[in-house]
Amino acid sequence: MMFESAELGHKIDKASYDQQVPALREALLTAQMDLAAAGKYPVIVIVAGLDGAGRGETVNLLNKWMDARFIRTHGMGEPSAEERERPMMWRFWRVLPPKGRIGLFLGSWYTWPILDRVAGRTKEAELEQTLEQTRRFEKMLTDEGVILVKFWLHLSKDKQKKRLKLLEENPATRWQVTDRDWKRYKQYDKFRAVHEQVIRQTSTAEAPWLIVEGHDPHYRVLTVGEILLNAIRKRLDEPETPPTELHAPLPMPPIDNLDILHTLDLTQTIPDEAFEAELEKYHGKLAELTRHRKFANLSVIVVFEGNDAAGKGGAIRRIVSALDARYYEIIPIAAPSEEERAQPYLWRFWRHIPGKGRLTIFDRSWYGRVLVERVEGFCSKLHWMRAYNEINDFEAQLTDNGVVLIKFWLAISKDEQLTRFQAREATGFKHFKITPEDWRNREKWDEYEHAVCDMVDRTSCDNAPWTLVEANDKNFARIKILKTLCKRIEKAMEME
Amino acid sequence: MMFESAELGHKIDKASYDQQVPALREALLTAQMDLAAAGKYPVIVIVAGLDGAGRGETVNLLNKWMDARFIRTHGMGEPSAEERERPMMWRFWRVLPPKGRIGLFLGSWYTWPILDRVAGRTKEAELEQTLEQTRRFEKMLTDEGVILVKFWLHLSKDKQKKRLKLLEENPATRWQVTDRDWKRYKQYDKFRAVHEQVIRQTSTAEAPWLIVEGHDPHYRVLTVGEILLNAIRKRLDEPETPPTELHAPLPMPPIDNLDILHTLDLTQTIPDEAFEAELEKYHGKLAELTRHRKFANLSVIVVFEGNDAAGKGGAIRRIVSALDARYYEIIPIAAPSEEERAQPYLWRFWRHIPGKGRLTIFDRSWYGRVLVERVEGFCSKLHWMRAYNEINDFEAQLTDNGVVLIKFWLAISKDEQLTRFQAREATGFKHFKITPEDWRNREKWDEYEHAVCDMVDRTSCDNAPWTLVEANDKNFARIKILKTLCKRIEKAMEME
Numbered sequence: 001m002m003f004e005s006a007e008l009g010h011k012i013d014k015a016s017y018d019q020q021v022p023a024l025r026e027a028l029l030t031a032q033m034d035l036a037a038a039g040k041y042p043v044i045v046i047v048a049g050l051d052g053a054g055r056g057e058t059v060n061l062l063n064k065w066m067d068a069r070f071i072r073t074h075g076m077g078e079p080s081a082e083e084r085e086r087p088m089m090w091r092f093w094r095v096l097p098p099k100g101r102i103g104l105f106l107g108s109w110y111t112w113p114i115l116d117r118v119a120g121r122t123k124e125a126e127l128e129q130t131l132e133q134t135r136r137f138e139k140m141l142t143d144e145g146v147i148l149v150k151f152w153l154h155l156s157k158d159k160q161k162k163r164l165k166l167l168e169e170n171p172a173t174r175w176q177v178t179d180r181d182w183k184r185y186k187q188y189d190k191f192r193a194v195h196e197q198v199i200r201q202t203s204t205a206e207a208p209w210l211i212v213e214g215h216d217p218h219y220r221v222l223t224v225g226e227i228l229l230n231a232i233r234k235r236l237d238e239p240e241t242p243p244t245e246l247h248a249p250l251p252m253p254p255i256d257n258l259d260i261l262h263t264l265d266l267t268q269t270i271p272d273e274a275f276e277a278e279l280e281k282y283h284g285k286l287a288e289l290t291r292h293r294k295f296a297n298l299s300v301i302v303v304f305e306g307n308d309a310a311g312k313g314g315a316i317r318r319i320v321s322a323l324d325a326r327y328y329e330i331i332p333i334a335a336p337s338e339e340e341r342a343q344p345y346l347w348r349f350w351r352h353i354p355g356k357g358r359l360t361i362f363d364r365s366w367y368g369r370v371l372v373e374r375v376e377g378f379c380s381k382l383h384w385m386r387a388y389n390e391i392n393d394f395e396a397q398l399t400d401n402g403v404v405l406i407k408f409w410l411a412i413s414k415d416e417q418l419t420r421f422q423a424r425e426a427t428g429f430k431h432f433k434i435t436p437e438d439w440r441n442r443e444k445w446d447e448y449e450h451a452v453c454d455m456v457d458r459t460s461c462d463n464a465p466w467t468l469v470e471a472n473d474k475n476f477a478r479i480k481i482l483k484t485l486c487k488r489i490e491k492a493m494e495m496e
Numbered sequence: 497m498m499f500e501s502a503e504l505g506h507k508i509d510k511a512s513y514d515q516q517v518p519a520l521r522e523a524l525l526t527a528q529m530d531l532a533a534a535g536k537y538p539v540i541v542i543v544a545g546l547d548g549a550g551r552g553e554t555v556n557l558l559n560k561w562m563d564a565r566f567i568r569t570h571g572m573g574e575p576s577a578e579e580r581e582r583p584m585m586w587r588f589w590r591v592l593p594p595k596g597r598i599g600l601f602l603g604s605w606y607t608w609p610i611l612d613r614v615a616g617r618t619k620e621a622e623l624e625q626t627l628e629q630t631r632r633f634e635k636m637l638t639d640e641g642v643i644l645v646k647f648w649l650h651l652s653k654d655k656q657k658k659r660l661k662l663l664e665e666n667p668a669t670r671w672q673v674t675d676r677d678w679k680r681y682k683q684y685d686k687f688r689a690v691h692e693q694v695i696r697q698t699s700t701a702e703a704p705w706l707i708v709e710g711h712d713p714h715y716r717v718l719t720v721g722e723i724l725l726n727a728i729r730k731r732l733d734e735p736e737t738p739p740t741e742l743h744a745p746l747p748m749p750p751i752d753n754l755d756i757l758h759t760l761d762l763t764q765t766i767p768d769e770a771f772e773a774e775l776e777k778y779h780g781k782l783a784e785l786t787r788h789r790k791f792a793n794l795s796v797i798v799v800f801e802g803n804d805a806a807g808k809g810g811a812i813r814r815i816v817s818a819l820d821a822r823y824y825e826i827i828p829i830a831a832p833s834e835e836e837r838a839q840p841y842l843w844r845f846w847r848h849i850p851g852k853g854r855l856t857i858f859d860r861s862w863y864g865r866v867l868v869e870r871v872e873g874f875c876s877k878l879h880w881m882r883a884y885n886e887i888n889d890f891e892a893q894l895t896d897n898g899v900v901l902i903k904f905w906l907a908i909s910k911d912e913q914l915t916r917f918q919a920r921e922a923t924g925f926k927h928f929k930i931t932p933e934d935w936r937n938r939e940k941w942d943e944y945e946h947a948v949c950d951m952v953d954r955t956s957c958d959n960a961p962w963t964l965v966e967a968n969d970k971n972f973a974r975i976k977i978l979k980t981l982c983k984r985i986e987k988a989m990e991m992e
Contacts, residue, residue: 011754247643249643249706251704258505260500462692
């Protein structure tokens with residue numbers, strides 16, 4: 001019944017069509033200019049549906065009608081080699097439109113799950129899981145201000161046959177119809193059942209499917225155009241409402257002041273001679289592991305977070321000195337660029353996800369949201385509380401795709417930090433490393449500590465555990481880090 | 497790692513405990529009074545976690561500390577016979593606290609899914625599905641203003657053993673420890689893994705889990721008390737924020753004005769003699785079906801919606817005249833009662849879900865939200881757009897539990913409605929059936945029509961399809977309804 005309204009034989013005659021199009025085009029162009037001028041919302045348009053229902057023509061016409069400078073079309077056919085090496089969603093993240101722009105998706109995150117299910121390559125429960133992830137992904141998009149418009153172009157079985165025949169009869173369009181289309185037509189009922197499930201499970205208040213009958217091009221295009229226009233206009237013209245307040249009970253610091261950071265034994269040290277020997281040992285090991293033929297099938301991501309002056313930079317240098325420069329990358333995370341601010345929060349991290357046989361080190365990371373942004377009030381409670389789930393979902397996508405994800409928290413004591421700050425101020429060439437901001441952060445030591453404990457509690461999972469590193473002694477910290485790295489990579493190779 | 501912070505050996509000494517308790521108790525009592533006085537939010541407290549972690553003691557103490565008039569405790573052990581006949585969530589819906597009250601849940605919607613998974617009665621994917629439903633259920637609760645506080649009492653393996661031994665050694669508490677507890681202790685690692693999955697998947701921004709180490713009673717109870725106090729106070733003291741605006745693209749009426757209601761052939765009639773014969777036939781059939789031994793395993797729910805004056809009442813009378821009065825119930829849905837207004841929207845329907853061997857007819861239903869409430873603006877766009885999913889989830893729970901759900905929309909033409917309104921006004925004893933409200937609704941005919949089409953598009957699924965009934969001719973409508981009823985019940989019995 002879900003599709004019944006889109007099987008009624010909707011139609012607009014040519015005269016009314018010709019009469020309505022100019023005004024619609026003008027309104028769409030104006031909306032597009034206003035959208036770009038506002039620079040606040042990206043627009044994602046998904047044009048999904050049945051073969052022969054006019055998806056391609058619809059996208060082409062929208063392109064023709066609108067200003068090409070502010071719109072990009074994504075066919076999203078077979079994934080490239082580069083894309084196949086990464087989680088399925090990576091290819092979509094990399095082409096998300098920035099604020100003020102429109103992205104038209106002919107293929108989408110729905111395409112392959114549907115084809116896989118109809119072909120029997122996946123089971124019902126797997127499809128359901130994928131759709132659930134899709135729901136969360138789209139919720140994140142709309143939470144981040146994306147105007148998400150999902151069109152589903154539908155045809156009755158009878159009309160699909162007619163459309164395919166019509167296209168075949170016309171020499172100008174014959175090439176559009178392939179054997180694959182006829183093969184899929186024979187599976188119409190199967191497709192329809194899967195489509196129903198997809199639509200039912202992913203039509204939400206925030207991202208509803210808009211089902212449009214595809215048979216009559218005039219009706220189809222006018223309907224799509226009107227809905228798109230409305231969606232953009234509505235958002236631009238409606239007053240901004242303040243973000244919702246989160247009323248949920250928040251985690252409290254433990255009433256006895258005992259937390260995981262307090263249980264670390266920060267007095268552990270490794271004397272210099274022992275250190276050199278250990279360093280050589282684990283360097284050798286790491287070099288060997290990363291040159292092993294099995295490493296070519298792995299992606300490794302290492303995340304460094306820690307107190308200011310805990311020695312992240314030094315530790316990172318000790319890792320990479322064992323690596324082949326062609327196969328690793330260090331991503332320092334500072335304030336986001338303009339380009340990055342025009343995208344959902346996780347975009348700037350997704351873009352650096354490595355392919356196979358590569359290792360990427362994040363010097364600070366996506367955890368900024370639940371650390372500095374939380375403590376400094378740069379984002380609302382709702383945002384950082386949501387971030388725990390968004391991060392877990394993100395990391396699960398990585399590790400499900402075979403990424404080895406290693407996360408370090410470098411912990412030093414408050415006293416040790418003071419010593420290091422003072423030393424930096426006293427040493428000319430290290431002076432740049434200490435700023436008034438560091439001193440300000442230090443005043444919020446307890447709040448940061450609480451945020452760190454929450455972070456570890458809420459994001460340390462089997463697939464992506466945190467390793468807490470006692471870093472008062474740099475030797476000790478560096479060896480523990482190298483040891484952990486080797487162990488995790490070795491284990492992943494054994495499971496290969 | 498998720499539980500690491502709750503395995504540190506948290507402790508509060510007796511002196512500090514004794515010192516802190518009086519102030520906490522007083523603050524909790526005050527919060528409870530303020531909560532009751534405000535009458536705006538229900539509080540649901542879930543106390544879940546490991547055996548021996550002190551769940552029972554915690555609940556007992558909270559009960560002792562607070563005002564018994566405004567708090568109710570729910571053990572939720574084995575379901576009763578009445579509960580077993582209905583969907584799993586029914587037993588929770590029936591005891592949800594109303595606004596201003598607190599419900600303490602010792603067992604919850606988490607208990608059985610965890611036990612089933614650990615015992616291997618369900619697979620990982622099934623647990624995941626259940627947890628996903630839980631997420632949505634809890635989202636609905638918090639969207640409806642519920643203050644949801646979820647405590648997870650945890651113990652390390654070592655501490656669990658110690659606690660059980662300690663309880664056993666003390667003659668006063670020995671009875672608390674059973675063989676089952678020791679059996680479960682042996683499965684500690686299995687439980688822990690499942691618990692991690694549960695917490696990870698159901699800890700959301702709106703309904704986070706609060707993990708508390710259970711070993712030391714002072715620490716445990718003070719922590720639980722403080723968090724609960726905070727959660728209630730925060731909600732009462734924080735200013736109300738306006739509800740979020742829904743920016744999503746909304747479904748539009750079709751631009752060619754062709755909708756499913758227009759495709760109905762309202763001229764269909766059945767002459768009186770033929771009607772009497774058919775009526776007798778289907779009455780006999782229905783009587784036979786509902787007296788069949790297989791009917792004892794079915795629950796049937798029939799929903800009647802339709803235009804004003806479409807003849808719902810008459811049709812319902814024609815059904816029940818074939819039924820045994822002991823086995824059916826008619827639920828007329830009008831404005832909600834005070835008691836019902838103090839609960840989430842679907843509560844007043846859940847309470848009438850029939851047991852096995854019973855048939856319940858709803859004269860109007862939960863669809864009010866996407867019909868009259870939508871058109872008249874009684875609820876926000878966000879609420880009615882969300883309602884489609886909430887209703888689909890609700891109905892899926894019914895049909896998954898073997899309920900036969902039959903939904904009728906009785907459609908008459910605008911002209912026919914006018915004729916019937918005028919006839920009612922002219923006939924003395926029918927005069928009460930026509931009100932100024934009916935005339936007002938009639939003015940919004942087109943908006944209602946659009947809402948009906950959206951409703952059918954978005955809530956007609958294989959498990960719970962809508963049947964549109966051409967009702968200009970009452971004979972025709974009544975026979976179509978009886979026929980559909982018989983067919984659906986017959987089909988369900990065949991599948992038994």
